[in-house]
Amino acid sequence: MSERGATVYEILRHVRPLVLNSARVVEASLRADGVSVGMRAVLEMLAEQGPMTVPDIADRLDLARQGIQRHVNDLAGLGWVESRINPAHRRSVLIATTPAGAELFARIREGELSRLDRMAAECTSEEITTALRVLAALSRDVRAEVRT
Amino acid sequence: MSERGATVYEILRHVRPLVLNSARVVEASLRADGVSVGMRAVLEMLAEQGPMTVPDIADRLDLARQGIQRHVNDLAGLGWVESRINPAHRRSVLIATTPAGAELFARIREGELSRLDRMAAECTSEEITTALRVLAALSRDVRAEVRT
DNA sequence: TCGGACATGACAACAATGATGTCATATCCA
DNA sequence: TGGATATGACATCATTGTTGTCATGTCCGA
Known part of the structure; x- marks a missing residue:
């Protein structure tokens, strides 16, 4: 068995606890705003990549569109995102962050970056x-x- | 904002889809043996680190002992692990892989490593x-x- | 040696989330 | 134009991480 494959295996062994623990760290600040980690991922995508449709977000996050739709609906209910008319498609609306949502994500990201500097x-x-x-x-x- | 922290941030952005997709890849082979990804993690710990108690496994996997207990119970029901008397503790039994369980994990790991070689x-x-x-x-x- | 703090297994309930399916309607392409 | 596909809405389910409780065993300091 090649050493390379074994090292990649070790990397993959680390990523699972890393995902869990990083989610735990950011969890507290997110809860204060009623945002879950899934909703945060959607907000991040919209804040950084601009408005896009629900299926587009799902494709980029490797998730089913139904789950993303839930997050988008929840975020819309909280006023962090809103739908806009899609000039290229009457049925499929564009999802975009509201000014408040963009501000929220900027605040979240800033807090996370300041912690990561010490890692x-x-x-x-x-x-x-x-x-x-x-x-x-x-x-x-x-x-x-x-x-x- | 430091470039370092931003790069670490990018790393963390990659690990979530990586965990999801790697779980999807190994999922099929696991299902054939009635093993979930959580159960696989427990089996891996026991196969590589030797027999230990449920709270020990939980500590090393950064999970609550209650969840690990579920996986251990399921694995025991399938005959992949068994409890042994703990000489150092009457109440807290040691969990160990059965010969069949060790063989199963070796087979799982071999299949995964052969894929990882091409990554x-x-x-x-x-x-x-x-x-x-x-x-x-x-x-x-x-x-x-x-x-x- | 005793007593309180802590650990452990068993059991229970809940929340987040990923997976899957269905249906009506809109869109797109051959 | 017509069939295949995409989309939003709605629904259900399994996995799994989290939290709490309780009885009992264990351990350590007074």
Whole structure:
């Protein structure tokens, strides 16, 4: 068995607790605004990529459109996102952050970034950049494997 | 805002879909044996670290002991793990893989490793090792943040 | 040695979320 | 134009993480 595959295996062993623990860390600030981690992911997508339809968000987050629709409906109920007429499609509306929603996400992101600055202090900027490249490649290939 | 923190943020953005997609990939082989991803994690811990108590497994997986107890009970019902008398504690039994359970996990792991060999082919062995180091440090620090 | 703090297994209930299915209608393409 | 597909709305279910309770066993300090 190749050493490479075994190292990738070790990486994947770390990501599950990492996702759980990072969700736990941001959970408190999110609850104060009535936002769940799923809703936060939708808000992030809209804030960074601009308005898009529900199926578009679902595709980019690798989730079913039905689940995203729930998050969008919840976010709309809270006033963080709103629908806009889609010039290219009468039935499928565009979802966009409201000014308040954009502000909320900026606040959330700022708080998270300030914590992340203190993480993995022993690693250099170059190592972290390398890790990002590896993670992105791995994520891309595993994603492709799903669609096999 | 530091570039470092932003890069770590990008890493964390990748891990959530990665966890979901990797779970989807291994899901099929697991279902054939009646094993869920949670049960697989417990089986992995016991196969690699040896017999331990339910609270021990929970601590190492960053999960509540109640959830682990469910997985252990399910695994025991399927004959993949069994309890042994704990010489150091009358009430808290040791959980261990059965020979069949150890064999099952070895089979699962072998299948997963063979897939992983083809992942992130553009990355060198050194880059993957660096990524593992960064992930481990990040995971450790985020875990510590939870307990704040 | 005793007593209180803590650990453990068993059981229960709940919330978030991912998966799946259906249906009416709109859209798109051959 | 007509059939295939996309979309929103609604519904259901399984997995799993979280939390709480209770009886009993264990451990440590006074």
